[in-house]
Amino acid sequence: MAQTKVIALTGNQAAAEAMRQINFDVAAVYPISPQTELMGFFAEYVANGEVDTEMVAVDGEHSALATCIGAAAAGARTITASAGPGIAYMVENMYVASGMRVPMVLLDVNRALSAPLSIHCDHADSMLTRDTSWISIFSENAQEAYHNIIMAVKISEKAMYPIIVNYDGYIVSHSIEDVEILDDQTVREFVGPSGLHRIPYPLLDVDKPVTYGATAQPDYYTECKYQQHVDFLKVYDIVREVFDEFGEITGKKYDFIEEYKTDDAEYIGISMGSSFGTLKDAVDRLREQGKKVGAVKIRLFRPFPVKELAKALSKAKGVAVLDRADSFDGIGGPLFKDVATSLIQNENRPYLHNFIYGLGGREVHEEEFIKAFERLERLEKGIDTRENFVEYLQVRE
Amino acid sequence: MATATDKSMREIRWHGRGGQGTVTAAKMLASAAIIRGKHGQAMPEFGLERSGTPVKVSTRISDHYINTRAPVDNPEIVIITDPSLMFTIKNIIKAGTDENTVFIVNTNFPPDKVRKILEIPNNELWLVDASKIALEEFGRNIPNTAVLGAVVRATGIVDLDAMKQEITEAFEASSKLRALLPQNLKALERGYEEVYKAE
Numbered sequence: 001m002a003q004t005k006v007i008a009l010t011g012n013q014a015a016a017e018a019m020r021q022i023n024f025d026v027a028a029v030y031p032i033s034p035q036t037e038l039m040g041f042f043a044e045y046v047a048n049g050e051v052d053t054e055m056v057a058v059d060g061e062h063s064a065l066a067t068c069i070g071a072a073a074a075g076a077r078t079i080t081a082s083a084g085p086g087i088a089y090m091v092e093n094m095y096v097a098s099g100m101r102v103p104m105v106l107l108d109v110n111r112a113l114s115a116p117l118s119i120h121c122d123h124a125d126s127m128l129t130r131d132t133s134w135i136s137i138f139s140e141n142a143q144e145a146y147h148n149i150i151m152a153v154k155i156s157e158k159a160m161y162p163i164i165v166n167y168d169g170y171i172v173s174h175s176i177e178d179v180e181i182l183d184d185q186t187v188r189e190f191v192g193p194s195g196l197h198r199i200p201y202p203l204l205d206v207d208k209p210v211t212y213g214a215t216a217q218p219d220y221y222t223e224c225k226y227q228q229h230v231d232f233l234k235v236y237d238i239v240r241e242v243f244d245e246f247g248e249i250t251g252k253k254y255d256f257i258e259e260y261k262t263d264d265a266e267y268i269g270i271s272m273g274s275s276f277g278t279l280k281d282a283v284d285r286l287r288e289q290g291k292k293v294g295a296v297k298i299r300l301f302r303p304f305p306v307k308e309l310a311k312a313l314s315k316a317k318g319v320a321v322l323d324r325a326d327s328f329d330g331i332g333g334p335l336f337k338d339v340a341t342s343l344i345q346n347e348n349r350p351y352l353h354n355f356i357y358g359l360g361g362r363e364v365h366e367e368e369f370i371k372a373f374e375r376l377e378r379l380e381k382g383i384d385t386r387e388n389f390v391e392y393l394q395v396r397e
Numbered sequence: 398m399a400t401a402t403d404k405s406m407r408e409i410r411w412h413g414r415g416g417q418g419t420v421t422a423a424k425m426l427a428s429a430a431i432i433r434g435k436h437g438q439a440m441p442e443f444g445l446e447r448s449g450t451p452v453k454v455s456t457r458i459s460d461h462y463i464n465t466r467a468p469v470d471n472p473e474i475v476i477i478t479d480p481s482l483m484f485t486i487k488n489i490i491k492a493g494t495d496e497n498t499v500f501i502v503n504t505n506f507p508p509d510k511v512r513k514i515l516e517i518p519n520n521e522l523w524l525v526d527a528s529k530i531a532l533e534e535f536g537r538n539i540p541n542t543a544v545l546g547a548v549v550r551a552t553g554i555v556d557l558d559a560m561k562q563e564i565t566e567a568f569e570a571s572s573k574l575r576a577l578l579p580q581n582l583k584a585l586e587r588g589y590e591e592v593y594k595a596e
């Protein structure tokens with residue numbers, strides 16, 4: 001088992017520590033709150049010679065990702081990080097990265113999108129990346145962010161798909177908590193050495209020259225996308241494999257979803273990111289009152305854990321999906337749509353309701369989640385009625 | 398305040414002004430508890446960071462892993478690092494408190510004046526002139542280390558040695574702060590010695 005030590009770190013400090021231990025070859029970045037501090041910490045490691053990373057300060061997030069794509073195609077172990085509008089600016093190149101099948105890590109320190117301008121947390125930025133065929137993992141706290149970054153390197157390189165590690169801006173990035181850190185050697189052995197051998201077709205292989213991201217005419221574009229489609233579904237097994245291997249080394253066993261008191265639960269709340277701990281506390285409070293409630297956290301967001309979720313919700317009477325972003329389209333927030341679709345093959349489908357919460361850094365309290373459970377139960381029992389299955393949980397009207 | 402699900406939970410809320418080290422102090426308190434093997438959490442209220450504006454920070458310490466990421470709404474302990482806030486944001490400082498809330502205030506006011514301003518006739522109240530200590534020890538009104546000394550003494554939430562260890566590690570890790578370590582350790586000790594419980 002690995003050597004560990006528990007220290008007090010913010011999410012950004014924990015992420016920078018993972019980056020130091022992994023010792024990426026290239027980091028191309030542009031600063032944006034709440035990611036700026038993370039790269040500040042990492043820049044110190046670079047300046048102090050504690051890592052071998054070539055840190056490239058670029059003129060914007062679009063260029064940051066373009067730089068990473070070039071570096072990763074050449075065979076470098078590559079990382080970038082951003083937040084909110086920075087992610088939005090990256091999106092065009094995100095499709096390029098996954099289409100070219102280059103592995104790399106993107107840290108999304110989740111932030112709202114403008115307008116109105118907000119530097120604070122919600123998941124709107126990450127929802128822009130839903131359809132980019134990047135693997136996407138959400139972290140509840142600094143500990144998970146740290147672990148996820150280490151696992152992400154390996155997942156991405158095995159799958160030959162880029163990967164996003166999400167952690168909530170400020171709530172995780174700027175808050176301190178106890179984090180169990182692995183020793184450097186364990187991390188370096190786990191991710192393995194960097195180098196061209198990791199890449200099936202490195203750009204810089206002069207004996208076997210290749211072209212990346214070339215044009216595809218109508219006669220081949222579909223086939224390219226179909227290969228991407230088929231291969232992206234193989235990511236499930238790769239993620240499982242890496243999670244298991246990490247569990248053997250560290251004793252910390254992760255799964256696509258985390259279930260909390262769902263075994264006999266009649267009503268289940270689903271969330272992602274930092275709110276899940278608060279949701280668990282809400283479940284505990286309601287359990288003390290004899291309510292059979294539970295909670296599910298989505299850890300692997302892309303590809304979506306359809307089977308695991310369908311099983312976890314198969315016995316529930318009602319499910320409240322808590323979305324930290326809105327789709328503004330009349331058919332529910334992004335997570336709600338995914339959950340609803342996941343249940344399409346279940347014989348007994350639970351009553352579904354969608355709550356939008358925590359937008360632009362709105363503080364989330366246990367009491368609000370308790371209200372959400374109570375509303376769900378009343379709706380499911382027909383005591384309350386609803387005009388729409390999408391409701392805002394914390395709004396002042 | 399111990400919560401329904403965790404009887405060992407201690408919940409603290411800090412009120413200060415940007416630039417006085419309040420966020421740092423809240424984090425150092427959690428870190429000192431983590432040094433002693435406890436679980437700790439410190440979350441700033443995430444406003445725009447500007448010098449001089451009021452800042453609110455939550456610290457939680459527990460024997461168990463802390464699930465919640467909500468701010469502290471019903472603090473067991475309220476720490477005021479800038480006395481002027483008692484006049485300007487009294488309602489925010491008092492929100493969620495009751496007669497059992499312990500107040501620790503950086504001020505040179507006498508106890509009866511603080512009780513009157515905050516309208517806390519019977520609460521446990523500790524006073525320390527941490528700004529004076531900071532000005533005397535290192536010539537700047539950054540009272541956080543002196544306030545931490547007072548908090549250690551008033552609450553016993555962590556021991557003084559753990560606090561010293563945390564401050565030492567934090568200052569030694571920073572090239573900017575390293576030279577100020579002895580003065581801040583002195584401020585911590587003076588805060589511990591000079592804080593007093595009001596009648």
